[in-house]
Amino acid sequence: MTFVKNHLGLILPLFAILFSLEYLLLFDRSLSQYEVRLKEQYSVVLVAKGADKERIIASSKLIERVDDINKTRALGKVTHSISKTQSEALRASMPDFYDIKLKRYPSGKELETLKSALLRLKGVQRVLVFEKVHDKLYGMLLFMKSNFYMFGLLIGAVGFLLIVKQMQIWQYEHRQRLQIMALFGAPLWLRSGILFRMAVVDALIAVFMVMLTVLYLPYNTQVALMTEETGVDVTALIRWQDFGLIGAVGLGIALLCAMWVVVRFREEL
Amino acid sequence: MPSVIQAKELKLAYPRHEPVIQNATFQVETKDFVFITGASGSGKSTLLKSLYGAMPVSGGGLMVGGMDMRTLSSAKLYKLRRHLGIIFQDYKLIAEWTVEKNIMLPLMIAGYPKDVCRAQAGKLLAHVKLTHKADRLPPELSGGEQQRVAMARALAHNPFLILADEPTGNLDDYSARVIWELLQKANRELETTVLVVTHRIPELYDLSYRHLILENGVLHDIR
Numbered sequence: 001m002t003f004v005k006n007h008l009g010l011i012l013p014l015f016a017i018l019f020s021l022e023y024l025l026l027f028d029r030s031l032s033q034y035e036v037r038l039k040e041q042y043s044v045v046l047v048a049k050g051a052d053k054e055r056i057i058a059s060s061k062l063i064e065r066v067d068d069i070n071k072t073r074a075l076g077k078v079t080h081s082i083s084k085t086q087s088e089a090l091r092a093s094m095p096d097f098y099d100i101k102l103k104r105y106p107s108g109k110e111l112e113t114l115k116s117a118l119l120r121l122k123g124v125q126r127v128l129v130f131e132k133v134h135d136k137l138y139g140m141l142l143f144m145k146s147n148f149y150m151f152g153l154l155i156g157a158v159g160f161l162l163i164v165k166q167m168q169i170w171q172y173e174h175r176q177r178l179q180i181m182a183l184f185g186a187p188l189w190l191r192s193g194i195l196f197r198m199a200v201v202d203a204l205i206a207v208f209m210v211m212l213t214v215l216y217l218p219y220n221t222q223v224a225l226m227t228e229e230t231g232v233d234v235t236a237l238i239r240w241q242d243f244g245l246i247g248a249v250g251l252g253i254a255l256l257c258a259m260w261v262v263v264r265f266r267e268e269l
Numbered sequence: 270m271p272s273v274i275q276a277k278e279l280k281l282a283y284p285r286h287e288p289v290i291q292n293a294t295f296q297v298e299t300k301d302f303v304f305i306t307g308a309s310g311s312g313k314s315t316l317l318k319s320l321y322g323a324m325p326v327s328g329g330g331l332m333v334g335g336m337d338m339r340t341l342s343s344a345k346l347y348k349l350r351r352h353l354g355i356i357f358q359d360y361k362l363i364a365e366w367t368v369e370k371n372i373m374l375p376l377m378i379a380g381y382p383k384d385v386c387r388a389q390a391g392k393l394l395a396h397v398k399l400t401h402k403a404d405r406l407p408p409e410l411s412g413g414e415q416q417r418v419a420m421a422r423a424l425a426h427n428p429f430l431i432l433a434d435e436p437t438g439n440l441d442d443y444s445a446r447v448i449w450e451l452l453q454k455a456n457r458e459l460e461t462t463v464l465v466v467t468h469r470i471p472e473l474y475d476l477s478y479r480h481l482i483l484e485n486g487v488l489h490d491i492r
Contacts, residue, residue, distance in 0.1 A: 176364065177366075180362075181378070184375050185351035
């Protein structure tokens with residue numbers, strides 16, 4: 001029982017830290033995926049007469065491409081109630097409409113700058129940026145981002161505090177063995193070997209637990225339902241490289257803990 | 270041949286305290302069996318600690334196994350300890366290790382292969398009559414049994430010097446007899462030098478020994 005308790009003392013906080021790290025990575029990717037979807041759905045409409053497409057693209061680094069909006073579609077049902085000649089005249093007098101696609105989802109400030117830059121172009125009569133829709137979505141995105149980062153950091157901080165506590169317990173638990181081994185002249189590597197071995201085993205268990213949890217996510221019905229509604233593909237978010245990073249972080253933390261206990265050890269007089 | 274222990278005007282003091290030992294001058298030669306006695310708190314254990322480097326020398330000189338304890342680096346101190354057999358009053362067994370593994374400790378430190386360590390531990394377990402408890406953990410043993418394990422551990426690597434701090438202090442007669450017999454045997458057959466700190470010298474037959482008394486921080490060689 002004590003054996004299990006000793007191991008869980010490091011495994012659980014390490015799991016909390018590593019899972020919050022993986023969670024932040026996954027969430028960051030899902031937000032990026034969501035941002036791409038938002039970007040694809042969002043566009044700026046430009047009304048201009050005699051404007052040059054190349055110049056429109058060159059006016060801002062944010063612009064990915066500029067598509068023409070078909071005037072006939074813009075005129076819509078109006079053309080049915082007038083003659084062909086009148087329709088032609090109307091079409092000729094009408095300005096051109098452009099659909100501007102952006103490279104990424106912009107912030108409110110960036111949108112303002114883009115609008116001003118476009119309005120400065122020759123022939124541009126109007127720029128429609130749909131601020132209300134944009135601000136609502138962007139605000140929501142920022143809110144989600146900050147909340148989830150805070151949540152991840154909070155779990156990480158709790159995990160860190162638990163690890164500090166565990167290090168103090170370790171220091172107490174291993175003191176007797178370290179003391180006796182030192183009295184018999186055991187070199188540092190032998191004295192601390194057990195501690196480091198324990199740290200490595202605990203770290204590997206914690207990493208394995210995180211891997212299992214993450215790989216299980218796409219099969220969880222709640223997660224599946226949520227991703228179906230948001231259109232975020234969880235399977236595409238999981239990357240094998242993450243496990244390498246988590247393994248390195250987990251081992252690093254566990255070894256630092258062991259090192260801390262070894263360094264803090266002082267022979268009693 | 271240099272003395273195993275050579276103390277000259279040795280002074281031992283805990284930080285910010287009056288000296289526990291003052292001007293102690295004595296020598297212990299190879300094959301000596303030495304008892305140091307004295308009242309409780311007279312500094313016997315402190316003196317013993319200084320011999321294995323757990324208590325720094327405050328003044329004078331102290332040589333153990335030809336090594337100067339005043340200037341010994343920690344690496345050399347650990348090296349020296351690998352050739353000492355230490356028996357503590359409170360046994361100092363590793364609670365989470367089996368009896369057998371505890372006895373194997375000095376051999377593991379010396380770098381012997383596991384099977385050699387195990388064979389030697391087996392022999393010593395037979396000497397201390399605890400073969401049947403090889404797989405037990407120390408807390409499962411009585412005080413007497415734990416001290417016999419500590420005795421076996423102290424002998425495991427054939428040390429040139431055994432330092433024993435009240436080895437039979439609170440033991441039953443049987444365990445105490447086993448401990449004294451083994452110490453005598455090591456001294457006689459293996460020519461190991463033995464230094465025992467105790468408050469009462471046991472009745473030992475067929476043993477010539479030296480007796481040092483610690484009184485008010487001063488050491489007197491009386492035999």
